[in-house]
Amino acid sequence: MPPSGYREAVLPFTFTPLRTSRLTLRLVTVDDVDDVFAYDSLPEVCAYLPYEPRSRAVVAERLETWSTATTLENDGDFWQVAIELPATTDAAARVIGTIYFSLRSAEHRGAVIGWVLHPDAHGRGFAAEAASAVLGLALGEAGQGGVGLHRVAAELDPRNAASIALCRRLGMREEAHFVKDLLFRGEWADTGIYAILAEEWAAR
Numbered sequence: 001m002p003p004s005g006y007r008e009a010v011l012p013f014t015f016t017p018l019r020t021s022r023l024t025l026r027l028v029t030v031d032d033v034d035d036v037f038a039y040d041s042l043p044e045v046c047a048y049l050p051y052e053p054r055s056r057a058v059v060a061e062r063l064e065t066w067s068t069a070t071t072l073e074n075d076g077d078f079w080q081v082a083i084e085l086p087a088t089t090d091a092a093a094r095v096i097g098t099i100y101f102s103l104r105s106a107e108h109r110g111a112v113i114g115w116v117l118h119p120d121a122h123g124r125g126f127a128a129e130a131a132s133a134v135l136g137l138a139l140g141e142a143g144q145g146g147v148g149l150h151r152v153a154a155e156l157d158p159r160n161a162a163s164i165a166l167c168r169r170l171g172m173r174e175e176a177h178f179v180k181d182l183l184f185r186g187e188w189a190d191t192g193i194y195a196i197l198a199e200e201w202a203a204r
Helices: 030-040 056-066 126-139 161-169 198-202
Strands: 024-027 078-085 094-105 110-117 151-156 173-184 187-197
Touching (some): 030 056, 030 110, 094 126, 110 126, 126 151, 126 187, 126 198, 161 187, 187 198
Antiparallel strands (some): 094 110, 151 187, 173 187
């Protein structure tokens, strides 16, 4: 018998573009290389991320892989979702960041989420708008267009105050603070865990 609160999930689930009030959310493509390189090459963007600033060639290589990841089905499957500002009369459409979303456990209906945003786009609520849309899709009821997942977590560097503030804005709880649990650029570093359950998301 399924446990109390058990939810059926729609797996496999293929990502299709989402539109919020200000953004288009779609899977990245190889054509996004210049936009992604514009922020993934910046030391301040990568300060708390598990990789150093990337060259354009590395970004292009990553996009080739990421663009083929369209469907969640098995543990480790992921989406790399472009946060795109739509075109206006004055400017072309531009990718200002990405939302990373990965299925951690198909059996336990769990996933992880992360985000990267160009510094020029900070302070305008874009990351919260994009992450909210992806969480709404992931934690939404399976019969109503959602994936039907049970829990989504964010794993971050506890020194990253901006990401912690975003987690709290999204309604995520701090669940753990692991002390010196990983090697980060030659030094021991901490990991913070924030998470939200489907019923907590629905009650927001």
